[in-house]
Amino acid sequence: MIRFIExxxxxxxxxxxxxxxxxxxxEVEESRENYIKESADQPFWAAVDxxxxxGFLCLKETGNSxxxxxxxxxxxxxxxxxxxxxxxDAARDYAVMKGYSFMQVKTxxxxxxxxxxxxxxxxxxxxxxxxxxxxEYWDKDNPCQIYVMNLKSAINxxxxxxxxxxxFLEEPVPREDLEIIAxxxxxxxxxxxxxxxxxxxxxxxxVLARIKSLIDPPVAQTAPAMIVVLSRRINAYRDKxxxxxxxxxxxxxxxxxxxxxGYQSCWYEGHITDDDRICDKIADVLGVPEGYGVxxxxxxxxxxxxxxxxxxxxxxxxxxxxxxxD
Ligand SMILES: Cc1cc2nc3c(=O)[nH]c(=O)nc-3n(C[C@H](O)[C@H](O)[C@H](O)COP(=O)(O)O)c2cc1C
Numbered sequence: 001m002i003r004f005i006e007x008x009x010x011x012x013x014x015x016x017x018x019x020x021x022x023x024x025x026x027e028v029e030e031s032r033e034n035y036i037k038e039s040a041d042q043p044f045w046a047a048v049d050x051x052x053x054x055g056f057l058c059l060k061e062t063g064n065s066x067x068x069x070x071x072x073x074x075x076x077x078x079x080x081x082x083x084x085x086x087x088x089d090a091a092r093d094y095a096v097m098k099g100y101s102f103m104q105v106k107t108x109x110x111x112x113x114x115x116x117x118x119x120x121x122x123x124x125x126x127x128x129x130x131x132x133x134x135x136e137y138w139d140k141d142n143p144c145q146i147y148v149m150n151l152k153s154a155i156n157x158x159x160x161x162x163x164x165x166x167x168f169l170e171e172p173v174p175r176e177d178l179e180i181i182a183x184x185x186x187x188x189x190x191x192x193x194x195x196x197x198x199x200x201x202x203x204x205x206x207v208l209a210r211i212k213s214l215i216d217p218p219v220a221q222t223a224p225a226m227i228v229v230l231s232r233r234i235n236a237y238r239d240k241x242x243x244x245x246x247x248x249x250x251x252x253x254x255x256x257x258x259x260x261x262g263y264q265s266c267w268y269e270g271h272i273t274d275d276d277r278i279c280d281k282i283a284d285v286l287g288v289p290e291g292y293g294v295x296x297x298x299x300x301x302x303x304x305x306x307x308x309x310x311x312x313x314x315x316x317x318x319x320x321x322x323x324x325x326d
Pocket of ligand 1: 162163164165266267268269270271309310
């Protein structure tokens with residue numbers, strides 16, 4: 001389990017426990033003590049196994065668009081169990097949510113020491129790319145490899161998108177951002193290019209309040225904007241209608257644009273299309289004409305609360321190469 005640790009003393013305790021068990025990497029006492037001291041004031045995640053710290057990671061802001069993976073370590077007995085990747089995922093989600101564009105990390109260049117070769121491989125496997133080697137940054141026996149990652153790449157945005165059901169900050173979403181999000185929606189592919197999806201962007205507080213009052217049980221009540229997704233059941237060819245696929249592609253595009261711009265959302269479809277047909281009531285409020293159905297609402301806003309990434313089945317349980325079985 002990955003936990004965000006708030007308490008500075010707990011941060012110091014965990015980083016000491018982990019780093020002192022990893023002297024192959026953190027051999028020099030002075031720099032180890034420095035990592036421990038600095039970790040107390042940095043965003044800090046611990047990987048926990050039965051209440052035992054298995055590892056930790058902390059981040060440091062190095063510019064208004066850049067964050068550094070300041071230090072991470074996983075105790076040797078927990079290596080190759082996915083803790084490092086899960087720690088990294090939590091830190092990356094946080095960095096994307098905070099609006100950073102790049103993440104950097106420094107390590108000893110590969111080809112010098114076996115242990116650091118493993119570290120280099122790990123960073124590349126989570127998506128870092130080589131930026132530069134500074135031969136003399138530490139000393140000539142430890143050339144400093146700087147890796148960088150574009151946090152706003154499609155792949156990272158996809159990885160950091162999670163359904164957000166918490167409260168939103170009150171600040172309005174600028175029209176320019178709402179337009180970018182809506183454009184991402186209508187730019188989605190559609191079967192035979194029938195473009196069966198339309199959108200109504202709602203940022204007027206009175207209209208928003210009327211929509212929210214219809215949603216029962218209430219969700220997204222603090223959202224400063226919502227995108228209402230409309231669909232038309234037009235056949236692409238013969239009796240083939242791809243309207244569901246069309247609006248699904250549009251919704252996913254918008255969810256990704258929302259995350260890339262630093263906002264959060266959730267795909268609310270089941271909630272509004274159930275037997276009580278909240279969707280039809282929303283359509284009435286918005287004056288949606290005959291032939292269009294409201295299929296989904298997407299709140300848009302900055303998150304006030306933390307979110308929890310849902311657990312996904314292991315990759316290997318769902319993805320196979322070349323054949324279904326072994
Ligand atoms: C077709 C569809 C309908 C959904 N409807 C709802 C909904 O009505 N309410 C809700 O809270 N989440 C809804 N979701 C979000 C899912 O619950 C969510 O995607 C899933 O739990 C996985 O979590 P993740 O989005 O964080 O990966 C819907 C998702 C899809 C694709």
